[in-house]
Amino acid sequence: MKDINIQEHFAKQASDYEALMTRLVPQYLEQHKIISDLLPSDKSKNYRVLDLGCGNGILSEIVLKKLPNSHITGFDITTEMLDAYEQKISKYTKNYKLIQGDYKIDSIGESYDIILTGMTLHHLNWEERKVFYQKLFNSANQNAVYISNDIIIDEDTHVKEHQYLLWKQFMKEQGEDPEFWYEKHIEKDFPIVLSNHFDWLKEVGFQQSACYWRMYNFAITSTIKV
Numbered sequence: 001m002k003d004i005n006i007q008e009h010f011a012k013q014a015s016d017y018e019a020l021m022t023r024l025v026p027q028y029l030e031q032h033k034i035i036s037d038l039l040p041s042d043k044s045k046n047y048r049v050l051d052l053g054c055g056n057g058i059l060s061e062i063v064l065k066k067l068p069n070s071h072i073t074g075f076d077i078t079t080e081m082l083d084a085y086e087q088k089i090s091k092y093t094k095n096y097k098l099i100q101g102d103y104k105i106d107s108i109g110e111s112y113d114i115i116l117t118g119m120t121l122h123h124l125n126w127e128e129r130k131v132f133y134q135k136l137f138n139s140a141n142q143n144a145v146y147i148s149n150d151i152i153i154d155e156d157t158h159v160k161e162h163q164y165l166l167w168k169q170f171m172k173e174q175g176e177d178p179e180f181w182y183e184k185h186i187e188k189d190f191p192i193v194l195s196n197h198f199d200w201l202k203e204v205g206f207q208q209s210a211c212y213w214r215m216y217n218f219a220i221t222s223t224i225k226v
């Protein structure tokens, strides 16, 4: 999907984003408890946080509820998402920065203690994704944690198809048109298998990578720059 299409696509979703996600992503809200648990626990620290592809700020909100002294950077390509992000995050803190940019080509900043990528890196194709992990690693401080929740695929073709079937069933139960969303996904997304994700993270230097939650074709992973 061209970047201009990405912006148009997400601009339309900005006002109703969270409600839509609960209908498209299984256990969307439950996942947030797990992401919160994976964050560091020292409330007094001023962690530097990057929420990449931040959308309307759902992950930054999780961070600020647990770690209110954090300095958060919300990075996104879509103006409407950044507007929604600011509306949400400014209720918690003044200690935030917005960057409008394309993480494929623009600088994402540096010296982060926590990096989050929620439902966004599947926009990179596999070659771009592999290279991108070096960019993430370079932007992280020592001992930084990088948490991702994203759409994935299984190595096994039969399992992959079965998981897609269960995902479509889930969307249908929520009142969405499963074929519409599935076609969009196939047309524009590049989900990766978890073994590649972990291999590529290891290649650039991340350690202790693990999957902490998985359902059908969705997973939460965490890794550390030791």
Ligand SMILES: C[S@@+](CC[C@H](N)C(=O)[O-])C[C@H]1O[C@@H](n2cnc3c(N)ncnc32)[C@H](O)[C@@H]1O
Residues within 6 Å of the ligand: 003, 006, 007, 010, 021, 052, 053, 054, 055, 056, 057, 058, 059, 075, 076, 077, 078, 081, 101, 102, 103, 104, 117, 118, 119, 120, 123
């Ligand atoms: C599905 S939303 C995810 C929002 C949020 N992180 C979450 O977990 O719910 C994907 C976001 O990634 C942003 N995005 C996609 N490609 C991007 C790129 N190349 N650079 C910056 N942001 C991008 C979109 O604008 C959108 O806000």
